[in-house]
Amino acid sequence: MPNQGDAAGGAVGAGSAPETPYGGRAAVRVEGLWKRFGEQVAVAGIDLELPAGRFIGLVGPNGAGKTTTLSMVTGLLRPDMGRVLVAGHDVWADPVAVKSRIGVLPEGLRLFERLSGRELLGYMGRLRGMPGDETDKRATQLLDVLDLAGSQHKLVVDYSTGMRKKIGLAAALLHNPEVLFLDEPFEGVDPVSAQTIRGVLERYTASGATVVFSSHVMELVESLCDWVAVMAGGRIRAAGPLALVRGEAPTLQAAFLELVGAGGRTAGESLDWLGGQAAR
Numbered sequence: 001m002p003n004q005g006d007a008a009g010g011a012v013g014a015g016s017a018p019e020t021p022y023g024g025r026a027a028v029r030v031e032g033l034w035k036r037f038g039e040q041v042a043v044a045g046i047d048l049e050l051p052a053g054r055f056i057g058l059v060g061p062n063g064a065g066k067t068t069t070l071s072m073v074t075g076l077l078r079p080d081m082g083r084v085l086v087a088g089h090d091v092w093a094d095p096v097a098v099k100s101r102i103g104v105l106p107e108g109l110r111l112f113e114r115l116s117g118r119e120l121l122g123y124m125g126r127l128r129g130m131p132g133d134e135t136d137k138r139a140t141q142l143l144d145v146l147d148l149a150g151s152q153h154k155l156v157v158d159y160s161t162g163m164r165k166k167i168g169l170a171a172a173l174l175h176n177p178e179v180l181f182l183d184e185p186f187e188g189v190d191p192v193s194a195q196t197i198r199g200v201l202e203r204y205t206a207s208g209a210t211v212v213f214s215s216h217v218m219e220l221v222e223s224l225c226d227w228v229a230v231m232a233g234g235r236i237r238a239a240g241p242l243a244l245v246r247g248e249a250p251t252l253q254a255a256f257l258e259l260v261g262a263g264g265r266t267a268g269e270s271l272d273w274l275g276g277q278a279a280r
């Protein structure tokens with residue numbers, strides 16, 4: 001099982017995508033990334049290389065630092081220390097180059113609530129500098145594939161949780177980014193919508209693009225991802241191709257519990273008051 005090692009050293013010039021230890025280009029390269037909130041260290045100096053053209057899962061228990069890491073990688077949160085390169089461009093030194101190449105579906109997605117789904121995509125297209133007719137064409141296709149065509153004129157404020165995820169995903173995909181970052185994309189999404197989202201993402205990665213998504217749902221990560229990074233306590237515990245990280249363990253879930261040191265944790269006797277037979 002490969003533990004997190006140092007990122008292969010050397011400065012990377014803007015636009016040059018470095019090789020990963022597993023071959024191929026790196027979509028994302030993280031070097032010595034730190035973030036502290038007061039006394040709380042959220043991300044404790046991580047190095048990570050995510051290969052291009054893969055379906056990558058970032059997994060970890062609650063509070064592991066996944067959202068903080070994704071926020072720093074996508075330019076939403078400034079690191080205390082360290083550097084992030086996306087497609088060879090420095091996220092903080094060259095934000096426009098990076099933001100034109102990425103799509104983001106963040107946690108706690110904020111949308112323009114008083115626009116309809118269709119208007120939201122039109123607005124995103126303009127922000128991205130896309131020609132109106134191309135935006136219209138792509139918006140129609142995305143709304144159709146994501147099963148939102150019937151709700152396209154409804155205000156976003158009236159969308160359900162799953163519909164919000166789907167319109168957020170459409171907005172993140174509209175400009176055909178090289179790398180797509182998704183924070184818990186399947187949370188609150190029903191199985192039918194999840195299957196739809198999954199189909200769109202599989203098609204997207206099959207064309208050579210990269211998806212990086214965070215999730216707690218190991219079965220989902222195991223069935224979707226070919227590459228995983230496991231985070232706990234603000235550090236990367238393991239990262240690499242799925243089969244390597246899973247190692248001898250029967251499932252990714254078992255490997256994960258072993259890696260984050262929770263394999264033997266049970267309620268034990270500490271909840272002996274709980275249940276029908278206990279004294280009330």
Ligand SMILES: Nc1ncnc2c1ncn2[C@@H]1O[C@H](COP(=O)(O)OP(=O)(O)OP(=O)(O)O)[C@@H](O)[C@H]1O
Pocket residue numbers: 037040041042060061062063064065066067068069
């Ligand atoms: N804005 C903030 N202010 C203070 N502490 C924060 C802030 N954001 C995150 N933290 C802390 O940093 C740590 C990492 O949080 P983060 O949200 O990155 O974890 P996570 O892996 O995404 O967790 P979850 O799976 O529960 O969403 C936690 O201890 C959290 O309490």
